[in-house]
Amino acid sequence: MDIVPFGPDDAAALAAYVDLRNAVQEADSPWVHPLTVRQAEGHFRHGWDGEPDTPFLGTEAGVPVAFGTLSTSEYDNLHLAWVGCKVHPAHRRRGLGSQMLEAVVAAGRARGRTSFGVDAWESETSAAFAARHGFEPKSVAVNRRQVLTDIDFGELRARYDEARSFTREYELVRRAGATPDDELEAVAALSASINDAPTDDLDIEDEVFPPERIRAYEVAQQARGYRLYRVLARHRETGELAGHSVVVVDGERPELAEQHDTSVVGRHRGHRLGLLLKVDMNLWLRDVEPQIVSIDTWNAESNAHMVGVNEQLGYRVMGREIDYQRGVDRLSTDM
Numbered sequence: 001m002d003i004v005p006f007g008p009d010d011a012a013a014l015a016a017y018v019d020l021r022n023a024v025q026e027a028d029s030p031w032v033h034p035l036t037v038r039q040a041e042g043h044f045r046h047g048w049d050g051e052p053d054t055p056f057l058g059t060e061a062g063v064p065v066a067f068g069t070l071s072t073s074e075y076d077n078l079h080l081a082w083v084g085c086k087v088h089p090a091h092r093r094r095g096l097g098s099q100m101l102e103a104v105v106a107a108g109r110a111r112g113r114t115s116f117g118v119d120a121w122e123s124e125t126s127a128a129f130a131a132r133h134g135f136e137p138k139s140v141a142v143n144r145r146q147v148l149t150d151i152d153f154g155e156l157r158a159r160y161d162e163a164r165s166f167t168r169e170y171e172l173v174r175r176a177g178a179t180p181d182d183e184l185e186a187v188a189a190l191s192a193s194i195n196d197a198p199t200d201d202l203d204i205e206d207e208v209f210p211p212e213r214i215r216a217y218e219v220a221q222q223a224r225g226y227r228l229y230r231v232l233a234r235h236r237e238t239g240e241l242a243g244h245s246v247v248v249v250d251g252e253r254p255e256l257a258e259q260h261d262t263s264v265v266g267r268h269r270g271h272r273l274g275l276l277l278k279v280d281m282n283l284w285l286r287d288v289e290p291q292i293v294s295i296d297t298w299n300a301e302s303n304a305h306m307v308g309v310n311e312q313l314g315y316r317v318m319g320r321e322i323d324y325q326r327g328v329d330r331l332s333t334d335m
């Protein structure tokens with residue numbers, strides 16, 4: 001198999017990647033919305049917050065059969081590379097997955113990374129493959145989906161009113177699009193509270209959120225064609241930002257939305273702000289983006305508080321994703 005990295009300007013490689021990824025998804029996670037070329041192009045040009053993954057295409061006699069990805073950050077976790085490795089269902093069990101994994105790990109090492117993470121939908125295949133390459137399961141992320149036609153908005157409103165009675169000390173601020181310059185620092189400080197979400201046995205450091213990273217996130221998401229909605233809770237007495245929740249709507253397929261961060265600062269927890277923020281987002285989006293059909297979210301399975309809120313809001317489990325990691329101690333014996 002020939003393995004070559006490619007970039008967002010390589011239309012042929014992008015198209016091959018999208019076809020491959022959709023074939024893999026159809027086989028392993030059929031509920032996941034098919035990827036479009038535009039999404040892939042945006043992903044590899046802008047990333048989540050301006051640090052795009054590097055994709056690799058594997059071909060045999062010109063036929064695309066596998067792909068890999070390498071993702072590293074310069075903000076934090078300088079020891080870590082997160083990699084992806086997927087093989088077309090018709091070409092499995094011939095060693096191609098192992099070759100691709102070796103290639104992306106080598107590319108990660110060339111960037112000085114010593115620990116490698118990879119995630120996969122829960123299956124015997126991925127578990128066996130991961131174990132074969134010395135990766136251990138460290139955490140479980142669950143993909144849930146809220147289907148808006150299933151939601152009783154009268155009930156949602158009642159939950160809002162109930163939560164509101166516990167949160168009178170806070171005002172809610174709805175913000176479409178980018179954060180104003182004068183609030184960027186406060187939103188950055190607030191964003192760091194996502195580090196309190198459980199990471200289980202993963203060897204990862206807290207993420208750092210300088211204001212420029214928040215701006216880079218907003219610029220990247222909007223450049224990718226996502227419309228950005230943020231609900232903030234502000235403590236009335238001190239003016240402090242106490243929590244927020246962010247949802248993006250796909251401009252290309254506006255019936256699809258995705259939940260990004262929701263977090264409440266430690267000292268403001270226990271007042272039902274998490275629930276309030278998310279319900280307010282639902283009520284707001286119903287007015288301004290009434291075409292949305294579903295909102296997807298991902299949480300650590302062990303994140304009881306956030307999962308509890310999501311279950312109350314009608315989110316249903318779609319799939320379990322296992323996060324595997326392999327540390328520096330495996331370097332001499334791997335592959």
Ligand SMILES: CC(C)(COP(=O)(O)OP(=O)(O)OC[C@H]1O[C@@H](n2cnc3c(N)ncnc32)[C@H](O)[C@@H]1OP(=O)(O)O)[C@@H](O)C(=O)NCCC(=O)NCCS
Nearest residue numbers: 085086087092093094095096097098120125126128129132
């Ligand atoms: C996992 C995946 C990448 C494996 O690709 P592949 O090309 O079939 O893998 P390889 O042929 O290199 O397999 C290497 C070893 O992994 C293990 N393995 C792979 N598939 C397996 C399966 N279905 N059952 C049991 N063991 C398996 C075996 O030990 C195998 O060696 P062997 O064939 O000599 O017994 C592929 O099934 C895939 O794309 N799955 C979906 C995405 C995914 O799970 N990615 C990996 C994340 S950990």
